Amino acid sequence: MRYAHIVGWGRYLPERVVTNDELSHLVDTTDEWIHQRTGIRSRHIAAPHETTATLAFEAAARALAVADLHPSQVELIIVATSTPGHMFPSTACLVQDYLGAGRAGAFDLSAACSGFVYALQMASQSIATGAVRNAVVIGAETMSRVIDWSDRGTCVLFGDGAGAVVLKGSSVPGGVLSTTLRSDGSGGDLLSLPALYHNPVPIAGAEFAHNGHHKNIVDMDGRQVYRFATNVIASSIQDVLKMGEMALEDVALIIPHQANVRIIETAAKKLKLPLEKFYLNVERTGNTSAASIPIALCEAVEEGRLKPDDNVIFVGFGGGLTWGASLLKWDVTPPQVSFIDHEWKRVRYVMARGRSRLRRLQRRVEAAVARPPNGHKPDES
């Protein structure tokens, strides 16, 4: 039996911080309203040159440095995201290229704000079956690019960022112990982000039917989502504990998806738990969707909130509707990664980009050489 242990973690938050006061110049809102209803004071917003893939890469590079794993040894990369730059190449493939992870399979996973919990389960099961020995699981979002900045009901809630973990297989019991994943598509309209389908199909019988959406922006029924979230946080935690044959008292820390402090407070009351049992950083990050749990995990570790042998629960919920929870045994003491060591390791990523460019050039040269002279079919020459 193989167990998937978290051996590395990293996060990246864009430099630019946008406060509630700043938003009050954009829409009719106040810091007081936002903070009282959500607990959010500020969020990070990606710079124009940053993409979901570059955010994901930064988080993954940091996680690999903590795990002391060379990118060439990585076997699987999963990026949970609702804001990919492309449907293909996937964000995970771009990250694979930036890392120079030449042996890794890579794919994106779409489960909205529950994406990280889903991706963690896919990766830990791949390790448990022996299909791969390790995996990098990333949650990364540029929510700022799919927000209607004139809608005060949604634009105050979200932020950008990325978090990553490195999972490694071991015969030592621990790591991811149990996971529950759930969905209910009948509530899909409560929280949605349409994809754009523009192109008319000039073929009789296959004419394009417009999907009715003219913008790809987040649409939300806040009250209904609020109700849904408070219910599923409590039920997922109870389900995952039952699967792992543990009790709430055995859990040191719960790291919930960071959507809203009030949602977490209500869930804590339902479970009769003090709020301190939940790690919260939404005040500084806003809702970073699939990135929020791994970002919060990194901060919890930095603040010494997790010690070896602690049991920890990740609980996610969001569009789809989707929800789920993972129960883990935390069994690592954070290694000291010096600044110099970290910067030195980044040289390998500069080299990876160089190799990637060379491969592109090589493909172009090969294609030019293979191209037959004008008007000649290959079999005529």
Ligand SMILES: CC(C)(COP(=O)(O)OP(=O)(O)OC[C@H]1O[C@@H](n2cnc3c(N)ncnc32)[C@H](O)[C@@H]1OP(=O)(O)O)[C@@H](O)C(=O)NCCC(=O)NCCS
């Ligand atoms: C979004 C949310 C904070 C709104 O709070 P609410 O108490 O439900 O507020 P409502 O949407 O009912 O709106 C109440 C009033 O506040 C107004 N309002 C909405 N956003 C506002 C803002 N940013 N600033 C000031 N007023 C605002 C509304 O227009 C409404 O005004 P009206 O009564 O004059 O019509 C809350 O519903 C929520 O947190 N939902 C869950 C959202 C979430 O976490 N989504 C992601 C899950 S993964």
